Amino acid sequence: MGRLTEAIKHLIIINVIFFIASQLYGEQLYQWLALYFPKNENFELWQIITHMFMHGGLMHIAFNMYGLWAFGSPLERAWGKNKFLFFYFSAGLGSALLHIGANYYFFNDGLNALVEAGVSKSQILDTISSGRYSPDWYAITSQSSVDSMISAFSTPAVGASGAVYGVLVAFAFMFPNAELMMIFLPVPIKAKYFVPVIILGDLFFGITNTNTGIAHFAHIGGALIGFIMMWYWKKNQFNKNRWN
Template identity: 60%
Template sequence: MGRLTEAVKHLLIINVILFFATNLYGEQMYQWLSLWFPKNDNFQWWQVISHMFMHGGLMHIVFNMYALWAFGTPLERVWGRNKFLFFYFSAGLGSALLHTGVNYYYIQEAYNGISGFISKEVFYEILNVDSQIGNQFVGQKFFENASKVLTTKGIDPSFLTLDFESVFEAHTSLKIPAVGASGAIYGILVAFAFMYSEAKLMLIFLPIPIKAKYFVPLLIAVDLIFGIGNVNTGVAHFAHIGGALIGFIMMWYWKRNQFNNNRWD
């Protein structure tokens, strides 16, 4: 890959610094900088950017930073620093938007099932209650704390049992933040596949060389299957898809208008 390009180098440095800072200051950093659902009590406007520099563990940041270096460096070398950064953050914002939009859809579906019993304001109030024991969200604790909120408002909480699974899933969707550069990285992968379609790539657990023009769509298809199937993998699959989608739209538009030939230094 040769010498590190400027934007990639600085993105790597910021990500690594914040990773070590998170390990020092823990939960406070996650509370401030992760991307929370807008109706979560922890949400702040800057999180749509700051979450791209947060990571959930060592392997998370290692894989993302490797991908940033391996696929981002050749793109920045062609595009220039400013164009690369514009693309990177656009993909990251698209990732945040789709992830939040899908969560909103599931939360709204849960509310529709009980909307005859409580207002939207009270619904979000009960979704914000604590239900964690250690790192696990516990249904019984959620029911107890939500019931307390409802009882203080003179509302019989028994209606929660009508579709408790959907309400509890809405609660966890609101309470689990998104972290990581993966959405922006997926945009970078799409751009790489556009520009270096014949380059051969491999997965660590599947060491078979596959051309980028097939490898990247395959990766996105896996995320789409897991996302639509609502498979609990601990991965924000629609965040990946959102980054890839914005990356595809931008590359399609740039290529169609010969914008790919312009550098922004």
């Protein structure tokens, strides 16, 4: 870990600036910069990047910035600034795309169930676009299906955790035997075991659609892109000098 490397220092500064601004301007800034579902009227293309700099609270940004510093610093020192930034934003983009893809699945699952039961598609979209829902929907399909549809459409995603998950995967590739500690399990665990365990946890909660308030598929997306890039770089021996 050690001192702050250049790219990570600037990423942390930008995240902190965005966090302070969100505390001052609140709802309006989240509406502009958080990642909304593409069918939501608040969606803008730039949100695929800007959501990575928005956070939902002090603990949220603190954990993400700690993870970025703790696991990203050794990577930047090994790779250099340019390669690290390319990797970081690629993982963040992959995180956003898988999150959106999962939301499309959950949104269409609920929407199609209601439409097949005779509810007008335009009526459903008008209702949820205005921030409302119909209690009658729960009599047509399961509550989890309706709630997932509404959540996918209405709930914006914020945070750098998708990109940080990519960084975690890269750290496990580069330093597989580094010993890490879980807060709830104060026993040293090697990175090559620690990282797969937390990703499997996200996969379980994501597939079961458990409402934890966490965008689990965003985490999986960042981890997946991180894995693919590390596998490709290792296979093709993309060294630091190619990025300087």
